[in-house]
Amino acid sequence: MKIVIAPDSYKESLSAREVAEEIRAGFRQVFPDADYLLIPVADGGEGTVQAMIDATSGVLRTLAVSGPHGELVQASYGLAADQGLAIIEMASASGLELVPAGRRNPLVTTSAGTGELIRDALAAGARHIVIGIGGSATNDGGAGMLQALGARLTDADGRELGPGGAELARLAHLDASGLDPRLKTCRIDVACDVSNPLTGPQGASRVFGPQKGATPGMVETLDRCLARFAEVLKADLGQDVADIPGAGAAGGMGAALLGVLGASLRPGSEVVTEAVGLEQALAGADLVITGEGRIDGQTIYGKTPIGVTRVAKRLGLPVIGLAGCLAQDAGVVHEHGIDAVFSSVHKACSLEEALRDARINLRSVARNAAAAIRTGMTIAKR
Numbered sequence: 246m247k248i249v250i251a252p253d254s255y256k257e258s259l260s261a262r263e264v265a266e267e268i269r270a271g272f273r274q275v276f277p278d279a280d281y282l283l284i285p286v287a288d289g290g291e292g293t294v295q296a297m298i299d300a301t302s303g304v305l306r307t308l309a310v311s312g313p314h315g316e317l318v319q320a321s322y323g324l325a326a327d328q329g330l331a332i333i334e335m336a337s338a339s340g341l342e343l344v345p346a347g348r349r350n351p352l353v354t355t356s357a358g359t360g361e362l363i364r365d366a367l368a369a370g371a372r373h374i375v376i377g378i379g380g381s382a383t384n385d386g387g388a389g390m391l392q393a394l395g396a397r398l399t400d401a402d403g404r405e406l407g408p409g410g411a412e413l414a415r416l417a418h419l420d421a422s423g424l425d426p427r428l429k430t431c432r433i434d435v436a437c438d439v440s441n442p443l444t445g446p447q448g449a450s451r452v453f454g455p456q457k458g459a460t461p462g463m464v465e466t467l468d469r470c471l472a473r474f475a476e477v478l479k480a481d482l483g484q485d486v487a488d489i490p491g492a493g494a495a496g497g498m499g500a501a502l503l504g505v506l507g508a509s510l511r512p513g514s515e516v517v518t519e520a521v522g523l524e525q526a527l528a529g530a531d532l533v534i535t536g537e538g539r540i541d542g543q544t545i546y547g548k549t550p551i552g553v554t555r556v557a558k559r560l561g562l563p564v565i566g567l568a569g570c571l572a573q574d575a576g577v578v579h580e581h582g583i584d585a586v587f588s589s590v591h592k593a594c595s596l597e598e599a600l601r602d603a604r605i606n607l608r609s610v611a612r613n614a615a616a617a618i619r620t621g622m623t624i625a626k627r
Contacts, residue, residue, distance in 0.1 A: 246276060247530045251284040251523060253549035254292045255538040255569045258603035261285030261292060262299040267604055268534055268567060271611025275619050284526055286535070288549045289377040289436025289513020294323040297332040297375070300521040301325035308365055310338045310358035311393070313382040315408055318343055322362050324369055330520060331371035335359045335495060336380035339389075341457060344382045349458025351384035351450075351467060355408035356498060360393025367427040375520050376502070377436045377513060378495035384410040384454055384467045386443075386474040387501025395423040396505065410450075410496065413470035419481045421505055428506060434520070435502050436513035438547040441493035443486060443500050444472045449493035457496070471497050478504050514552025523556050532618070533557040533564045534611075535583075541572030545581050554582040565614055569603060587614050 250268050254261040265283040272279065285300050287293035298305060303325040312318035320338035324331055336342065338358030341349070359376075366374055383389070388398050389408055398406045400415040441447050450459065450467035459467060474497065475487040484504035486492045491510040492500040502508040518524070527533065535553040537544065545551050554564045566578060566586040575586055589606040590599050599606075 246279045246532070247282065248272060248276070248279050248532045248534065249282045249284060249527055249530045250534045251286045251553045252534070252536040252567070253287055254296065255603055255607070256291070258538070258569070258600045259607070260299070261287060261296040263604070264536065264607065267607040268536070268611040271608040272615040274612045275615035282526055282530075284521055284523060286514070286521065286523070286549050286553060287517050288547060288552060289438070289516060290379045291334070291336070293377045293436065293513070293517060294321065294332045294334050294337070297325070297517060297521060298323040301330065306365070306369065310361040311355065311389075312358055313339055313344050313354040314348065315355060315357070318358065320358060320362060322366060324366070324371065328370040329372050331366035331369070331374045332520075333359070333362050333366065333374060333376045335376060335378045335498065338362050339383050340380045341382040342380065349382065351382070351409075351454055351457045351459050351496060352411040352463055353409035354383045354385070354457070355389035356381070356383045356385055356387055356496075357389035357393045357408065359498075360390035363390070364394055364425060367425055367431060372430060373432045373434070375434050375436055375516055376508075378498050379437070381495040381498060382457055383498070384450055384457060384459065384471075384496035386410070386413060386471050386497035387505075388413060388474070390498065391424075391501055391505055394425050394428065396421050397423060410467045410470050413474045414466070416473055416477050419477050419505075421482060433502065433506055433508035434516045435499065435508050435510040436516040437491055437494045437499065437510050438512055439494040439499070440490040442488050442490065443475055443492040443497055444468050447493070449497045452493070453496060471500075475500065512547045512552070514547055514549050518552050518556055523553065524559070527557060527560055527562060530562055533562050534567060535564060536567040538569040539572060540566055540568040540575045540578060540586055542574035542577050544575070544578055550578065550583060551581055558582045567607065567610055567614065569599060
């Protein structure tokens with residue numbers, strides 16, 4: 246029997262790799278001779294780099310890049326073993342968590358560090374880049390990233406724009422001719438489940454600006470600045486990004502990636518499962534096990550268990566979900582292909598206890614799930 250284990254991490258307790266290993270340990274108590282294939286997965290958010298490194302036997306590269314306020318920060322990204330695939334989390338270089346609450350101001354924060362990570366990945370030989378763009382501190386339309394990659398964003402007098410979303414008010418021209426030439430032969434997939442347009446009531450500034458420190462006045466300024474950015478992209482590059490779903494992701498980073506770098510913006514779990522070769526790995530499998538820290542009604546909206554399940558169901562495979570806990574509405578996942586779900590928390594306890602005992606609880610519930618399968622197999626033979 247071939248069992249493929251493809252879970253996400255259990256936030257704050259176990260990495261995706263550790264989750265997969267504990268599930269295997271539990272199942273081995275019941276099916277010691279099964280063939281187990283572990284494929285850690287993620288949905289483009291936190292933990293994506295580590296999950297994909299583990300799944301591809303890759304390495305973590307760390308370097309000093311420009312942080313959200315221009316100061317140097319240590320940021321990391323992943324390179325698959327063959328060096329052809331790079332996995333970048335924007336939050337590593339340009340993330341909100343890098344900015345203390347009292348300094349959060351999207352008028353001045355820059356995405357330059359993310360561009361520096363992309364540039365380093367290109368120098369390392371990457372020809373396929375997966376970028377997760379959640380958790381950003383910026384609202385600069387990806388301008389800082391583009392400048393770091395060689396584009397020129399200038400005002401009416403030909404002066405280069407400074408960092409931050411507010412500088413886009415001065416934008417008169419965008420010259421992409423100086424972009425790193427290696428980008429032309431590099432495929433870029435953006436792992437993102439946000440469909441917001443660049444501007445307007447559901448745009449980047451109004452929806453996400455406040456959590457990045459924007460006051461109501463800043464929000465209006467930033468929205469006008471991104472509208473200007475869209476006008477210049479259309480005039481200089483012929484790219485109309487204003488109303489493209491996802492252009493507003495990460496403070497307009499989606500617009501720059503789509504409209505200037507020619508990236509594809511796709512559901513995070515889809516990008517990741519494809520990059521790690523999940524469908525090929527499922528060939529000849531008898532069972533797929535997935536999971537995340539909490540399975541609930543939000544799981545069906547592009548989270549890892551559903552991404553894994555979609556691939557498995559294309560091949561007609563049964564899927565079990567193992568979670569740290571199950572919400573009351575977790576049953577909705579059955580309508581989307583997950584055949585059975587189990588919670589590793591087996592008694593009333595505090596969050597601290599659940600996190601502390603996550604490893605032993607997960608191994609226990611995996612063993613019980615395996616025993617239930619064996620019982621079903623016994624009944625089927627009678």
